[in-house]
Amino acid sequence: MSISPVTIVCYLLGISAVVGLNAVILVWLERKVAGHMHFRYGPMEVGPHGLLQTLADGIKLLGKQFLVPDAADRPLFLLAPVVSLVPIFVAMVPLPLGETLQAWELNIGLLLVVALGLLNTLGILLAGWGSNNKYALLGGSRAVAQILAYKIPLLLCILTIIMMAGSYSLRQIALAQKDGWYILYQPLLFIIYIVTITLETNRSPFDFSEAESELVAGFHIEYSAMGFSLFFLAEYSYMFIAAALASILFLGGWQGPFLPGPVWSLLKLYGIIFLLMWFRWTFPRLRIDQMLHLGWKILLPLALVNFLVTAGVLAL
Amino acid sequence: MSAPPTYSLESTDNGNFLLNLGPQHPGTHGVLRVVLQMDGEYILAADPVLGYGHRMQEKIAENMTYLQALPYVCRMDYLGAMSYSLAWVCAVEKLCSFEVPERAVHVRVMACELNRIASHLLWWGAYLLDLGAFTPFLQAFADREQILDLLEYITGSRLTYCYFRFGGLAADVDDVFLRRVEDFVTGFRQRLPRYHDLVTGNVIFHHRSKDVGVILPFEAAGYGVTGPCLRGSGFAYDVRKCEPYSGYDRFEFAVPAEQEGDCLARYNVRMAEMEQSLAIIEQAVATIPDGPYRARVPRVIRPPAGEVAMAVETPRGELVIFMVSDGSTRPCRVKFRVPSFANLSIFARLARGQLLADALAILGSLDMVIPEVDR
Amino acid sequence: MNSPLATALARIGIDYRPRVPAVGLRCSLHILPEQIRSLARSLAGEGFFIETVTAEDMPEQNRMDGIYLFNHYEGDMRLLVRVTVSRSRPHLPSIGRIFPGAVWHERETAEMFGITFDGCPDSRNLLLPEEATFHPLRKDFTGV
């Protein structure tokens, strides 16, 4: 299979546009959701209802000085935000956002996305280690401590879906739900999945590596200017990917009546992202050991039982 | 036993490290610095370092006339400033044996209880902020704002009120204020269930606060813990009941207490206290008499020589103003026994062996105001 | 008569003479520095809590009083204890091992008045800067 360089550049530009635009919208949305849940307005000044506020903030961040602490491990410190962000560009490749809106149909697309999702933790660890800051290090080590606790239930969720759809291809999985979304058959699995992606995207109530009130900003405490905004970009892009995956695995992807495919995709996707924001602005943070308890003693058994029951039903 | 903290900068070879919590850290609620010796996420020893906001309030008070010191007293605890003003004016009134008109007594109680609710609301939000939830903070602010509006309506100021005067009040209250207070009490009663829905029943909150930071009853006495922190450990000690001042014996209210002594118990005590404060306010509004709001007192306060200890239950605990007068226009010696100071002194004991996250939850649940600790 | 205060005082042989609590004090004592530890131990045994430790400087009489306030959680039993020490070389025994909360109060009193608390588990400055050697609450202190 050969792809011309021009196509690759076009795809890269397209994906960059999605990543950038998504971050702009999500940051705005987050601030609006937070504002209204707090009886506030959120940003109102730049653009209509503050729509351009994120852009203004981004430009401000671009103009700031990027500080590298003297004691930091310079290569790792510089590498960390890149390691965090780059996998996203690859992970976006097999995501089908519409009937034809897909960069590359890959028969192991799901595996690719899940595997690349792991690299986010590496970025956090590098930042935590490279900053040479105790708060950052605690944040980084927390991220590593939690990875197993949520990845296994997450994989069990995905395995169940693969079993039902009989394919690793995201496109095929979405198409398999033509007659009924998987959320109708697997509501419990959907809940488990939502909890695990909240963990994966480091969102409250599981934002241990950031932990504003304990670790101040955790792994990115030492980052300023562009380094900080790259982490920000990465966080919101991971949310995008995780939500897109959820919409494909459980909500039938782009399929829906009346509206065109991509619109349905985005509606479902942003609905799930809104859910994550809703969590963040409602719940207190768990403690790290309680999160491990949740992962190993609640999510894992439930996902496993669900997997076995599904397997049994499918075998009959 | 409180041994001196045994951290040292050199002992990093066994994997321990020192963590500077503050003086600029959102979890310490002000310029408090806690030096933590950590083993991973576990705290081996904690050493609070105070004094970043030290202003020598006692010396200031000794160098001023009784009236001049009044505005300064509020500055210590800016969240419960009414109680501090009350303690100061009551101490001087006790020394000079001034009578306070009935109307002023009612307004004083009303203002102090409104201030207590405002303070507890802010604590409620800030505590949840320590636990990582943001919305409660601003939800509490929405209601606290109404209280501040009410207090601003009568005092002209939102935090450091300076409203009480020796023998009464600086200005009278009108019927509009009383109606608005009544409306607030009804409205806030209706909104309280939301607070319980959002936080009290929340399973994550339960896990984070139950069995965390247990203050044992005998420890409480050793450290002189008072206020809601003490009442969470099973003692129903409340100065308003034990040594009624400013007419508190005229109002019916309960002193809520819990047995467990953990963060959740302290939380529950404060939530119940807000309801009791509402009841007190309601009674005060219903029974407020007409009449003068300020007794005639000499223009220059010159109390007879003597000493007085005035205890007041502030939102954070027992405040004692110990004052020695030598018969001149300035106090000879003033000691502020502030509740946060004693409550914070137990923190090092509570934090030992805890996770960092729990230590911050404990610190938050003690509800200290750092300018009050530092004075 | 059988109040914890009377019991605690009787145990170390001090007469309990209650005062009219118009000034917020149930009882006011003037004792010797040697007695403070046994008094504190006796009070701790009866469930008293420490309110504060402070001092009062009286340069015209050339004396300095250590002041202790204790109270009981059953309420209205505030006990004021005064201990006179010499102004030139003030020393007081520490009760920090009996009431752990007293350590902070003693540290504060030590830095503010220059009173040495013998046997205090922690003798660093509390509110003043670490290296400060002045004692601001002494009456003759006029500034650094």
Add this chain to the structure above:
Amino acid sequence: MNGYRYLAGIVTGSVSLLKGMRVTFANMVSRPHTVQWPRQTAPLPARFRGHIRMLADEETGFPRCFACGSCARICPSACITVQGRKPGDRKKKVAVRFLLDFTKCSLCGLCVESCPARALAFSRDYALAGYRDTEFRTMDLLEGLASPFQF
């Protein structure tokens, strides 16, 4: 039994979380409590304590202050400076200098209360801003008032 408690815990826990989410959602669709300053402002109460200002005598337009200095004496922060002079034809002095050091003022209002001439009042300025601290270190309260000493 333990298994039952385990499952019941999960269910009640989830229900409590949903309850919380209901509260935040209700918050979200309710009207915000904030105002968009400076386009909208919250009402100032009548007793609002801003910095002090000098009132003018209705008849003469001169400052009401007769420079007795009780405000300067009572001020805990010593931030008021008053000087007065006697105009030739009158018994009482009239203030010729009244400076407020607003950087030290704690807005306690004791000066207003102590003034025997009722010459001081609270202003309603709250959004004060300046380029240097001297603008507030010596605020001239007599500015804009007539004076019997102008020639």
